[in-house]
Amino acid sequence: TEIKAWKEFDKAKLYMADLESGLHYLLRVELATHKTLEGAELKTFKDFVTVISKLFPGRQPVVKLLETLQEWLVSLPLDKIPYDAILDLVNNKMRISGIFLTNHIQWVGCQGSKPELRGYTCSLWKLFHTLTVQAAVRPKALINTGFEDNPQVVLQIMRRYIQHFFGCKACAQHFEEMAKESMESVKTLDKAVLWLWEKHNVVNDRLAGDPSEDPKFPKVPWPTPDLCPECHDEIKGLHSWNEAQVLQFLKHHYHHENILYKYAE
Numbered sequence: 419t420e421i422k423a424w425k426e427f428d429k430a431k432l433y434m435a436d437l438e439s440g441l442h443y444l445l446r447v448e449l450a451t452h453k454t455l456e457g458a459e460l461k462t463f464k465d466f467v468t469v470i471s472k473l474f475p476g477r478q479p480v481v482k483l484l485e486t487l488q489e490w491l492v493s494l495p496l497d498k499i500p501y502d503a504i505l506d507l508v509n510n511k512m513r514i515s516g517i518f519l520t521n522h523i524q525w526v527g528c529q530g531s532k533p534e535l536r537g538y539t540c541s542l543w544k545l546f547h548t549l550t551v552q553a554a555v556r557p558k559a560l561i562n563t564g565f566e567d568n569p570q571v572v573l574q575i576m577r578r579y580i581q582h583f584f585g586c587k588a589c590a591q592h593f594e595e596m597a598k599e600s601m602e603s604v605k606t607l608d609k610a611v612l613w614l615w616e617k618h619n620v621v622n623d624r625l626a627g628d629p630s631e632d633p634k635f636p637k638v639p640w641p642t643p644d645l646c647p648e649c650h651d652e653i654k655g656l657h658s659w660n661e662a663q664v665l666q667f668l669k670h671h672y673h674h675e676n677i678l679y680k681y682a683e
C-alpha cells in the first residue's frame with residue numbers, strides 16, 4: 419500500500435477533496451460490485467443521483483457530471499442498466515467538456531493514521547450530513563423532482579443507498595434498525611439534520627474502543643466542546659446537548675461556505 423504523506427487540515431472545516439473522493443469511490447468502486455442495476459436497486463440509485471445532482475454543493479464540472487448522469491438515467495426506458503454503461507458515462511467525459519469527477523482518492527479530513535482506517539465511510543457520513551444541511555438551507559432546490567415537501571428526503575435516500583449498496587453489511591443492518599425505530603418521526607428538514615447527527619453519535623458510541631477506531635480520531639460525542647462550546651450544557655451536573663445550538667453549528671459546519679478546496683485536484 420502506498421504511504422501518503424500526512425496532510426495538515428483544520429477539523430473545523432469541510433474539505434471538497436473528501437467529498438469528491440467519496441463520490442469517486444461510491445461511483446467507481448462500491449457501485450462496481452453490482453454488475454447490473456434493476457428493480458429496487460435501480461430505483462434507489464436513480465433517486466440518489468436525482469437528489470445529489472440537486473443538492474451537492476460542488477464545483478461546476480462535478481455538478482454537471484451528476485446532472486448529466488441524472489438526465490441519462492431518467493431518459494433510459496430500460497428496466498435494467500449494466501454498471502459498465504454507468505461507468506462509461508462517468509469516465510468518458512473529458513475535462514474539456516467541463517464535466518469531470520476526479521479518479522484519485524485524496525482523503526484530507528478523512529485521512530486515517532493507517533491506510534485501512536477512516537477514508538470512504540467517513541466521507542459518506544460527511545456527504546449525507548452535507549446533503550441534509552443543503553436540503554434545509556436550500557429547500558427550493560428539490561422543486562420538480564417529486565421530492566419537494568418531503569422533510570425526510572435525504573434520510574430516506576441515505577437509508578435506501580446504505581441498504582442496497584453500502585459495502586459494510588453489518589453497518590447497514592445497524593443503520594436500518596435505527597431508521598426503523600425513529601426516522602418516521604422526522605417532520606421538518608431541520609429535524610432531519612438533527613436526526614442524522616444524533617444517530618451518528620449513537621454509532622460513535624457503539625464503536626468506541628472497537629478495532630476500527632483510529633487512535634488518532636477517538637470516537638467521542640461530536641461536536642466536541644472545542645468545536646462548539648455552546649452545544650454543551652450541564653444540568654444538575656449531567657451533560658446535555660443544547661439542540662438549538664447543535665443545529666446552528668451543523669448548519670454552519672456542513673454549509674457550502676465552510677468547504678475548503680485545498681488538496682482538491
Ligand code: FAD
Nearest residue numbers: 536539540542543588589592593615618619621630635640
Ligand atoms: P466517522 O464516524 O466516519 O465521522 C466522520 C466525521 O464526521 C468525523 O470526523 C466528524 O468530523 C464528523 N462527525 C462525527 N460525529 C458526527 C455527528 N454525530 N454528527 C455529524 N458529524 C459528525 N463501522 C462499524 O465498524 N460498525 C458499524 O456498525 C458502522 N455503521 C456505520 C453506518 C453508517 C451509515 C456509516 C456511514 C458508517 C458506519 N460505520 C460503521 C463506519 C464508522 O461509522 C466510521 O465511518 C469509521 O469508523 C471511520 O470513523 P471516523 O473516525 O472517520 O469518523
